[in-house]
Amino acid sequence: MNNVFLSLTIAILFGLGTFLILRKDVIKVIIGLSIISHAVNVLIVSSGVFNGDNAPIINGHVSDSSSNIIFNDVLDNGVLAPVVANTEEVAYVDPLVQALVLTAIVIGFSITAFILILAYRIYEEYGTTDINELKRLWG
Amino acid sequence: MNIAAITDHLPILMVAIPILFSALMMFLRSAPSVQKVINLTVSFGLLILSILLLINVLNNGIVVYEIGEWGKYGIVLVADLLSAGMVLLSSGISFLALLYSMDYMEEESLGSTYHSLFNLLVAGINGTFLTGDIFNLFVFFEILLLSSCGLVVAYGKGGFTKSDHKMEATFKYLVLNMISSFIMLVAIASLYATVGTLNMADMAAKINVMSETGNLPWHIFPAALLFIVVFGNKAAIFPLHYWLPDVHPSAPSPISAMLSGVLIKVGAYGVLRIFFLIFDGTLYMFQPIIIFLALVTIILGSISAVGQNDIKRLLAYSSISQIGYVFLGIGMGTVTTIAASLVYLVNHAVAKSMLFMASGSIIHEAGTRDMRKMGGMVNSAPFLSGMFLIGAMSVAGIPPMGGFIAKFVLFDSGITSKYYIPILIALVFAVFTVFYMIRAWQRIFWGEVRSEKYDEYHSHGLSWKMSVPILVLSVVVVVFGVYAEPLLSIAQSTASQIIDPQAYIDAVLMREIR
Numbered sequence: 001m002n003n004v005f006l007s008l009t010i011a012i013l014f015g016l017g018t019f020l021i022l023r024k025d026v027i028k029v030i031i032g033l034s035i036i037s038h039a040v041n042v043l044i045v046s047s048g049v050f051n052g053d054n055a056p057i058i059n060g061h062v063s064d065s066s067s068n069i070i071f072n073d074v075l076d077n078g079v080l081a082p083v084v085a086n087t088e089e090v091a092y093v094d095p096l097v098q099a100l101v102l103t104a105i106v107i108g109f110s111i112t113a114f115i116l117i118l119a120y121r122i123y124e125e126y127g128t129t130d131i132n133e134l135k136r137l138w139g
Numbered sequence: 140m141n142i143a144a145i146t147d148h149l150p151i152l153m154v155a156i157p158i159l160f161s162a163l164m165m166f167l168r169s170a171p172s173v174q175k176v177i178n179l180t181v182s183f184g185l186l187i188l189s190i191l192l193l194i195n196v197l198n199n200g201i202v203v204y205e206i207g208e209w210g211k212y213g214i215v216l217v218a219d220l221l222s223a224g225m226v227l228l229s230s231g232i233s234f235l236a237l238l239y240s241m242d243y244m245e246e247e248s249l250g251s252t253y254h255s256l257f258n259l260l261v262a263g264i265n266g267t268f269l270t271g272d273i274f275n276l277f278v279f280f281e282i283l284l285l286s287s288c289g290l291v292v293a294y295g296k297g298g299f300t301k302s303d304h305k306m307e308a309t310f311k312y313l314v315l316n317m318i319s320s321f322i323m324l325v326a327i328a329s330l331y332a333t334v335g336t337l338n339m340a341d342m343a344a345k346i347n348v349m350s351e352t353g354n355l356p357w358h359i360f361p362a363a364l365l366f367i368v369v370f371g372n373k374a375a376i377f378p379l380h381y382w383l384p385d386v387h388p389s390a391p392s393p394i395s396a397m398l399s400g401v402l403i404k405v406g407a408y409g410v411l412r413i414f415f416l417i418f419d420g421t422l423y424m425f426q427p428i429i430i431f432l433a434l435v436t437i438i439l440g441s442i443s444a445v446g447q448n449d450i451k452r453l454l455a456y457s458s459i460s461q462i463g464y465v466f467l468g469i470g471m472g473t474v475t476t477i478a479a480s481l482v483y484l485v486n487h488a489v490a491k492s493m494l495f496m497a498s499g500s501i502i503h504e505a506g507t508r509d510m511r512k513m514g515g516m517v518n519s520a521p522f523l524s525g526m527f528l529i530g531a532m533s534v535a536g537i538p539p540m541g542g543f544i545a546k547f548v549l550f551d552s553g554i555t556s557k558y559y560i561p562i563l564i565a566l567v568f569a570v571f572t573v574f575y576m577i578r579a580w581q582r583i584f585w586g587e588v589r590s591e592k593y594d595e596y597h598s599h600g601l602s603w604k605m606s607v608p609i610l611v612l613s614v615v616v617v618v619f620g621v622y623a624e625p626l627l628s629i630a631q632s633t634a635s636q637i638i639d640p641q642a643y644i645d646a647v648l649m650r651e652i653r
Binding site: 021026029033036037040043044047096097100103104107110111114115118119121122125126134136137 | 274277278281284285288289302303304306307308309310313314317318321324325327328329331332337385389
């Protein structure tokens with residue numbers, strides 16, 4: 001049930017961001033971009049929440065052979081570590097995606113700062129924040 | 140420090156040195172002449188290191204460098220022939236562009252953040268080519284995106300591009316590339332959720348195992364499609380090409396040379412790396428798509444280039460059409476066509492960088508960017524006329540320049556791979572290339588003298604810092620045309636490495652499995 005709400009939130013965020021990007025105001029476009037960037041961040045975090053059949057992280061202290069966790073690659077047999085059997089219960093959330101999301105947030109932050117300054121300079125040059133006025137280049 | 144210690148750490152040095160000096164340049168802003176000397180030295184040093192890296196890869200096979208002792212779970216830098224070759228290409232062009240910009244850029248722009256951002260751009264490009272980790276690829280994409288945005292808004296001498304044009308172009312560039320980087324993150328997240336790893340070699344091995352056992356999940360295909368959007372946007376492929384003719388002309392000429400010479404090749408590199416390594420099993424579905432997009436790109440770029448009056452805009456549209464030829468070879472997907480498209484890529488990078496630098500000098504000479512107001516410059520600028528003719532002949536594919544070899548190899552390999560119709564279309568639009576390049580040369584250098592503007596920028600002429608990069612690049616263009624065998628053989632072995640990625644996977648995974 002939680003997964004449904006999570007997916008719904010991500011979908012609504014994407015929709016809102018897309019709607020705002022299609023507006024005619026530079027500032028609204030930038031707000032839309034940052035909403036989409038947060039939707040992507042939530043999506044990345046959600047990719048680390050499992051319901052029990054996939055574990056990408058080695059848990060160091062369970063290296064006994066009785067568990068079904070394989071730590072070594074055997075490429076000839078097509079085994080790529082770490083592999084967990086379907087029956088194994090995986091309770092923990094993947095910590096790697098949270099590290100990824102931190103990086104993504106920082107990058108999104110810096111780009112948003114840059115594009116806001118750019119929007120201010122565009123306002124200085126053009127005297128408006130209307131996207132339709134930005135057509136001196138005819139690209 | 141002995142030589143062996145340096146060659147062991149070459150891949151990380153290619154990324155770490157520019158980042159370090161980018162930070163250092165911020166502290167040296169009060170001493171612009173020191174900045175210039177240090178930055179040129181660093182750039183030349185990177186060129187030497189990239190040559191060493193390529194020699195190392197040629198002799199010892201694929202070089203894998205672990206950052207930290209994390210094995211495949213951490214970030215690895217992998218230098219195979221493709222990466223090392225691209226790093227050498229970008230280092231060479233960036234050194235020459237930097238030398239050119241010393242006299243081209245306005246002192247105030249040059250003194251503030253130019254050197255710092257240029258180093259960051261080099262770090263981003265080298266990192267993109269060398270990294271073996273897909274999330275790290277995203278990070279380096281963002282580094283090169285932001286630093287190139289900062290460089291596009293820098294000013295050249297004379298102010299031939301108005302600042303409002305620069306702002307508008309950068310805004311388009313940044314918004315489109317932000318959206319494409321979000322798409323890339325979505326694709327990376329879905330790939331990670333599928334295979335549980337971020338290492339590209341590990342991913343490739345796992346997806347191979349999945350497709351051999353027949354349980355390749357369906358969402359691998361949409362993820363691969365998202366990557367086409369991402370790299371297509373970077374390389375300006377047909378539906379995503381419309382930012383390029385605004386951004387490349389608005390940038391100062393040495394930065395245009397970097398953007399057209401190296402940055403759009405990042406997209407081609409990404410397709411070669413991601414699709415032929417990770418999505419090897421899905422490639423049969425995407426090859427027709429890539430060929431179709433490439434053909435539309437060729438047609439659109441060359442037809443639009445015919446109608447341009449602005450010299451840099453013409454070169455930008457020509458870049459679009461030429462990157463279409465590179466993607467045509469990639470889309471056909473056999474060893475010979477990929478080798479041909481690599482040859483094409485290198486030749487186009489060299490010739491187009493040279494043309495953009497020459498066009499910068501022409502703009503200074505004529506005092507305008509409009510080709511209708513130029514004319515008769517063959518007497519006032521004989522050196523530029525020769526150099527521009529060499530570049531135009533190479534892009535048009537006239538022997539004995541490098542572009543002829545590239546086009547010949549591409550069409551030849553396409554016909555032997557039985558892609559008759561795409562090659563026919565490409566051949567027809569290659570005639571357009573001849574038309575617009577030679578017509579541009581004729582409009583600028585022949586006819587009566589129309590340029591009456593003899594202002595202060597006219598008289599400053601060509602210094603050696605501006606003419607040497609153009610001369611070096613044009614010599615390279617001619618050498619690639621007359622003595623093409625070394626480039627062809629390297630491209631051939633690179634292509635066979637790309638087609639059979641097992642060596643890459645083994646080099647990363649088989650070394651120390653923990």
